[in-house]
Amino acid sequence: VHMTTNSTLQMAEFDKEAAKNASTFAHDGFGNATLKRLFKKIVNIGFAATNDSEQLKAISNLEADLTGIYSKGKVCLESKGCLQLEPGLTDIITNSRSYEELLAVWKGWRDASGKLMRTKYTDFVKAMNAAIKFSGFNDTGEYWRSWYETPTFEQDVRTLFEELEPLYVELHAYVRKRLKEKYGKDMFPETGHIPAHLFGNMWAQQWSNIYDLLVPFPGASSVDITAKMKEQNYNVTHMYRVAEDFFMSIGMEKMTDAFWQNSMLVKPTDRDVVCHASAWDFYDENDFRIKQCTSVTEDQLLTVHHEMGHIVYYQNYKHLPRLFRRGANPGFHEGMADIVSLSFQTPEHMKVIGLLDEVPQDSDSDINFLLKMALDKVAFLPFGYLIDQWRWSVFRGDTNSSNYNQHWWDLRCRFQGISSPVKRTEEDFDPGAKYHIPGNTPYIRYFVSFVVQFQWHEALCREAGNTRPLHRCDIYNNTNAGNKLREMLRMGSSKPWQDAMEAITGQRTMSAKPLVNYFDPLLKWLKEQNKEENTGWSASCPSSIPTP
Numbered sequence: 393v394h395m396t397t398n399s400t401l402q403m404a405e406f407d408k409e410a411a412k413n414a415s416t417f418a419h420d421g422f423g424n425a426t427l428k429r430l431f432k433k434i435v436n437i438g439f440a441a442t443n444d445s446e447q448l449k450a451i452s453n454l455e456a457d458l459t460g461i462y463s464k465g466k467v468c469l470e471s472k473g474c475l476q477l478e479p480g481l482t483d484i485i486t487n488s489r490s491y492e493e494l495l496a497v498w499k500g501w502r503d504a505s506g507k508l509m510r511t512k513y514t515d516f517v518k519a520m521n522a523a524i525k526f527s528g529f530n531d532t533g534e535y536w537r538s539w540y541e542t543p544t545f546e547q548d549v550r551t552l553f554e555e556l557e558p559l560y561v562e563l564h565a566y567v568r569k570r571l572k573e574k575y576g577k578d579m580f581p582e583t584g585h586i587p588a589h590l591f592g593n594m595w596a597q598q599w600s601n602i603y604d605l606l607v608p609f610p611g612a613s614s615v616d617i618t619a620k621m622k623e624q625n626y627n628v629t630h631m632y633r634v635a636e637d638f639f640m641s642i643g644m645e646k647m648t649d650a651f652w653q654n655s656m657l658v659k660p661t662d663r664d665v666v667c668h669a670s671a672w673d674f675y676d677e678n679d680f681r682i683k684q685c686t687s688v689t690e691d692q693l694l695t696v697h698h699e700m701g702h703i704v705y706y707q708n709y710k711h712l713p714r715l716f717r718r719g720a721n722p723g724f725h726e727g728m729a730d731i732v733s734l735s736f737q738t739p740e741h742m743k744v745i746g747l748l749d750e751v752p753q754d755s756d757s758d759i760n761f762l763l764k765m766a767l768d769k770v771a772f773l774p775f776g777y778l779i780d781q782w783r784w785s786v787f788r789g790d791t792n793s794s795n796y797n798q799h800w801w802d803l804r805c806r807f808q809g810i811s812s813p814v815k816r817t818e819e820d821f822d823p824g825a826k827y828h829i830p831g832n833t834p835y836i837r838y839f840v841s842f843v844v845q846f847q848w849h850e851a852l853c854r855e856a857g858n859t860r861p862l863h864r865c866d867i868y869n870n871t872n873a874g875n876k877l878r879e880m881l882r883m884g885s886s887k888p889w890q891d892a893m894e895a896i897t898g899q900r901t902m903s904a905k906p907l908v909n910y911f912d913p914l915l916k917w918l919k920e921q922n923k924e925e926n927t928g929w930s931a932s933c934p935s936s937i938p939t940p
């Protein structure tokens with residue numbers, strides 16, 4: 393913590409000095425748009441603008457304390473001893489089909505993480521809000537939203553969410569029906585909500601781990617990539633080579649030697665590390681790294697492609713001035729990280745890399761595939777949306793320590809249609825059980841990413857001359873698609889994101905239509921399945937909780 397505080401203070405001193413120098417120029421009046429944009433970025437230094445270094449120390453120390461609590465959290469179970477989040481608790485949440493065992497792990501993790509953070513988080517918010525005022529923002533949320541350079545950004549994401557909600561409601565109703573068959577309908581509240589611990593994920597943010605409970609056509613083909621990877625003796629290095637091969641096939645550069653020398657690709661045995669995967673740009677045009685506790689599974693192979701997608705973005709803007717070496721907006725960086733997975737996961741591509749023997753052409757297999765994709769990409773939408781709805785309301789003071797948890801569950805019940813399987817009070821602090829809250833990583837970027845990646849996929853597949861349905865398109869080996877993508881990547885943050893969007897799609901706005909089009913065949917099937925169902929749920933949380 394001491395080291396971090398010093399380096400934070402040193403960087404703040406540098407940023408302040410640079411900002412002071414830059415503000416001696418009347419840069420607002422500059423003719424050259426690029427120079428004007430560069431000066432604006434030199435002057436816009438966030439928390440570093442404060443004249444009270446105690447606030448900066450508090451921000452850096454509290455973030456270190458909060459992430460320390462998160463990374464040390466463990467749950468002790470009679471049957472399995474004491475387990476940390478990764479890999480122990482995650483393995484149970486992923487694989488257990490026992491209502492009680494899942495509940496013990498779900499509640500235990502929240503007691504061992506979020507519950508211990510509440511007071512520190514309140515101080516953390518206070519320090520950030522006090523410091524950000526020196527940069528002319530009312531609160532930290534306003535500063536974070538400023539990166540999207542769109543005055544109507546909050547309304548825009550709300551509109552996108554509302555356009556996508558009907559698709560989510562149908563998926564939710566189908567999953568609820570199948571989970572009731574598995575766990576018994578008595579365990580489900582009358583209000584239509586689904587208990588939050590049954591989704592194969594600690595935060596119910598993506599549901600593909602319970603695909604086996606939900607398979608639409610068990611007789612038709614379903615790809616189990618993890619089994620195939622193990623069968624073919626995949627090792628960690630090979631996983632990174634497979635991802636590198638995909639990016640090179642569309643014309644991107646290979647990973648640098650420094651990448652292979654300096655990355656941490658497996659969990660070290662000699663020391664504790666933060667296992668939450670991450671990609672790093674050292675801004676020397678050569679040293680790019682991934683830090684990931686990689687294991688040989690399908691989920692991890694997708695994460696490898698995600699982290700390497702960030703690296704490919706770094707490589708494509710390394711020629712720009714450093715202040716422009718970022719995504720056109722944070723959602724674009726995440727969209728670039730995910731875009732390749734839309735091609736990579738197709739049965740067509742699985743056959744190309746030998747992880748699937750035959751490409752099924754029947755419609756049952758198609759529905760199986762689309763459902764599996766929806767369990768990651770559609771299930772995620774309300775979660776990706778609500779994290780920063782909660783945080784923005786905390787930063788602007790509408791939510792405070794007297795109702796942190798109440799507001800969190802109001803949002804979870806309202807937007808995700810899930811409810812807590814045990815009573816929650818203001819002794820709990822469930823937002824803290826999700827890495828990005830103690831880690832202070834903004835989250836709306838992932839909601840934006842899940843929208844724009846489908847806009848880009850549609851445009852790149854058109855560029856590639858794809859004639860298959862969008863959900864079966866694979867841009868592998870297509871340099872036309874790669875060139876189009878690179879046009880956008882090379883802009884970094886030197887232009888407003890609307891210009892970057894136009895470079896790929898010809899549009900200057902975000903649109904939910906490509907995502908809805910992609911899942912259209914599934915939506916028809918889900919509506920058929922849900923004919924007898926009361927789809928949806930009550931806006932507020934259930935008042936009583938069924939107990940096992």
Ligand SMILES: CC(=O)N[C@@H](CC(=O)O)C(=O)NC[C@H](CC1(C(=O)N[C@@H](Cc2ccc(O)cc2)C(=O)O)CCCC1)C(=O)O
Nearest residue numbers: 597668669670671672673695698699702725726729730838
């Ligand atoms: C120095 C630095 O900070 N670098 C940034 C990159 C940059 O900004 O340059 C960075 O490495 N951020 C880490 C973060 C890690 C992951 C994550 O946090 N994912 C979200 C949401 C999600 C879920 C499913 C999905 O398909 C896509 C996203 C979660 O797990 O909830 C965990 C594994 C996947 C991505 C990341 O890579 O985005």
Ligand SMILES: [Zn+2]
Nearest residue numbers: 698702726729
């Ligand atoms: Zn990412």
